[in-house]
Amino acid sequence: MNIIVCIKQIIDPEIPTEQFKLDPATKRQIRGGLSLVISAYDQNALEVALQLKEKVGGKITVLSLGAPEAQGALKSAMGMGVDAGVLVSDPPLLESDEFSVAHILAKAIQKLALPDLVLTGCVSGDTGHKVVGPLLAEELSLPCLTFVSRIEAGNGKVVARKLMEDGYERVEAPLPLVATIVSDDSNVPRYSKLKDIMAAAKKSVPFWKTADLGLDPARVGTGAARVQLCDVIVPKQESKCEFVTGDTAEEQAERLALRLRELKVI
Amino acid sequence: MTDTLVLVDGSGNVPSRNTLELLGVARRLADASQDMVEAVVLEETPSGLAEALGAYGADVVLTAHHPLLGSHPTEACIAALQQVMAHEKGEVLLLADDYAGREVAPRLAHRLDGVVVTEVVALETEGGSLTFRRQLYGGRCLASLVPQRRPVIATVKLRSQEPAVEQPGRTAAVREIPVALDRSRIRAKVVERVVEEVRGVKLENARVIVSGGRGLKGPEPFQELEVLAQFLKGAVGASRAATDAGWVPVSRQVGQTGKTVSPDLYIAVGISGAIQHLAGMNSAKTIVAINTDPDAPIFKVAHLGVVGDFKAVLPPFLRKCKELT
Numbered sequence: 001m002n003i004i005v006c007i008k009q010i011i012d013p014e015i016p017t018e019q020f021k022l023d024p025a026t027k028r029q030i031r032g033g034l035s036l037v038i039s040a041y042d043q044n045a046l047e048v049a050l051q052l053k054e055k056v057g058g059k060i061t062v063l064s065l066g067a068p069e070a071q072g073a074l075k076s077a078m079g080m081g082v083d084a085g086v087l088v089s090d091p092p093l094l095e096s097d098e099f100s101v102a103h104i105l106a107k108a109i110q111k112l113a114l115p116d117l118v119l120t121g122c123v124s125g126d127t128g129h130k131v132v133g134p135l136l137a138e139e140l141s142l143p144c145l146t147f148v149s150r151i152e153a154g155n156g157k158v159v160a161r162k163l164m165e166d167g168y169e170r171v172e173a174p175l176p177l178v179a180t181i182v183s184d185d186s187n188v189p190r191y192s193k194l195k196d197i198m199a200a201a202k203k204s205v206p207f208w209k210t211a212d213l214g215l216d217p218a219r220v221g222t223g224a225a226r227v228q229l230c231d232v233i234v235p236k237q238e239s240k241c242e243f244v245t246g247d248t249a250e251e252q253a254e255r256l257a258l259r260l261r262e263l264k265v266i
Numbered sequence: 267m268t269d270t271l272v273l274v275d276g277s278g279n280v281p282s283r284n285t286l287e288l289l290g291v292a293r294r295l296a297d298a299s300q301d302m303v304e305a306v307v308l309e310e311t312p313s314g315l316a317e318a319l320g321a322y323g324a325d326v327v328l329t330a331h332h333p334l335l336g337s338h339p340t341e342a343c344i345a346a347l348q349q350v351m352a353h354e355k356g357e358v359l360l361l362a363d364d365y366a367g368r369e370v371a372p373r374l375a376h377r378l379d380g381v382v383v384t385e386v387v388a389l390e391t392e393g394g395s396l397t398f399r400r401q402l403y404g405g406r407c408l409a410s411l412v413p414q415r416r417p418v419i420a421t422v423k424l425r426s427q428e429p430a431v432e433q434p435g436r437t438a439a440v441r442e443i444p445v446a447l448d449r450s451r452i453r454a455k456v457v458e459r460v461v462e463e464v465r466g467v468k469l470e471n472a473r474v475i476v477s478g479g480r481g482l483k484g485p486e487p488f489q490e491l492e493v494l495a496q497f498l499k500g501a502v503g504a505s506r507a508a509t510d511a512g513w514v515p516v517s518r519q520v521g522q523t524g525k526t527v528s529p530d531l532y533i534a535v536g537i538s539g540a541i542q543h544l545a546g547m548n549s550a551k552t553i554v555a556i557n558t559d560p561d562a563p564i565f566k567v568a569h570l571g572v573v574g575d576f577k578a579v580l581p582p583f584l585r586k587c588k589e590l591t
Binding site: 013014016017020022027029040041098099102122123125126127128129130131134135137138139143144145146147149159162163164165166167168169170171172173174177182183184185188225226227228229230231232233234235237239240241242243244248249250252253254256257258259260261263265266 | 383384401402405406411413457468510541571
């Protein structure tokens with residue numbers, strides 16, 4: 001089974017508030033010296049791909065659109081057991097909106113040859129957007145299953161567990177398709193073995209540019225953005241937490257209850 | 267400006283809570299720009315829902331009936347909405363940011379060569395231009411976005427809007443829009459639907475939520491949270507760490523990929539306060555955090571904090587609550 005996993009390298013989203021800074025001109029987060037990680041749900045997607053490969057065999061390629069340092073993320077994925085990686089990296093492509101990102105990824109996927117399965121995280125770890133997967137499916141004219149926690153594959157189709165508000169659905173769909181992955185106790189990302197990390201470090205990751213994909217410049221980059229970002233406000237973070245004191249846990253507990261009663265919350 | 271279309275749903279002829287929130291924001295927008303609210307009902311056979319919507323602010327109700335819409339398969343809904351939007355020359359369509367809406371909205375926007383904006387928390391109109399506000403970076407900031415083209419397909423964050431108030435006797439014109447749907451285009455088939463049993467209050471409607479995280483170290487302590495939640499007439503939630511560990515079902519998860527909640531009281535027990543968790547509960551009126559780590563990020567958003575072990579804190583807390591109420 002051929003699988004392509006689309007991942008994104010982002011600034012670690014769990015940094016303390018004081019370290020979160022926006023560039024007033026671009027209105028995007030400033031990296032500074034903050035560490036970069038693979039977006040969390042993309043990691044779950046990699047794990048799902050690896051488990052499928054273990055079960056049914058095949059090849060996994062990891063694909064990303066990003067700055068040159070995203071190569072590190074691809075190597076990291078290869079250290080988990082992914083077979084190959086491709087990075088689309090070209091300055092005009094940076095700051096592409098989700099429609100453009102999906103278009104670029106689709107072109108790259110078509111260049112790699114359409115796989116059986118395209119996986120990506122259900123939510124982008126920095127923007128919080130949940131649209132690239134579905135847009136990618138539209139670009140590739142494929143079915144799309146979102147918020148999938150588990151996939152079983154065989155006989156040219158998948159049975160996937162899709163989250164719903166009050167539980168989940170088991171959904172059957174024909175391959176090829178796009179699935180966006182949500183975390184679950186069945187897809188906790190594995191730790192890489194040292195030998196795999198070292199082997200990955202030796203592999204090369206091709207960099208593809210706009211011309212390599214035959215992209216129309218009008219469909220990518222800042223100029224193609226369908227939404228204008230007018231204003232971004234970072235609310236002032238004043239810690240207004242009232243710490244409930246007490247010599248014992250019992251005292252704290254009782255004071256908490258009293259305070260909530262006082263505030264008419266209970 | 268332009269009329270606002272709203273995709274609605276309900277149970278029989280009772281509009282859902284999500285629908286009331288959508289109609290609320292659509293009505294306020296329409297009043298500001300002197301345009302109309304058009305509710306869109308997709309169903310297999312008439313349920314009476316269409317007739318109920320005038321009372322909640324719809325001016326016009328557009329209905330599409332088709333056998334393939336019965337279970338609202340995503341691909342059928344997208345195709346039906348595409349035809350409704352073309353028929354009405356719709357420019358703005360609002361959907362709830364639920365699992366279905368998240369699948370439909372981007373794909374519909376792509377087919378209409380339009381714009382998709384998701385998890386909208388505010389919508390404003392000024393001189394014909396529409397501004398949407400949504401959180402970015404897990405809730406660390408609020409962005410104002412202006413779409414550069416039409417149509418705009420927007421999903422509205424659940425529990426972020428005041429629901430429409432009923433105006434008994436108010437009616438709307440109901441119009442049927444014929445849609446053609448192709449069974450062969452519906453490629454995903456639901457084989458089984460598993461509803462996770464919920465005793466008592468549903469998480470997304472609960473006024474009180476007691477939530478557990480990594481600090482609980484296992485599934486058993488959730489029983490204690492259950493007892494407390496029951497007493498406070500609330501529901502039990504969980505962080506991603508707890509659901510990823512398999513301690514509680516995923517449907518209990520509060521956060522970016524779980525439920526968005528807006529209770530009056532949110533008690534976070536053993537939850538560190540990861541950004542993706544805060545994104546799901548930071549609008550709670552009163553947030554109480556109980557954690558052994560005084561530096562846990564949850565204390566930055568909590569109103570009341572107890573630095574301590576929940577095992578020692580919760581039992582006397584419950585006892586005192588019982589005494590006081």
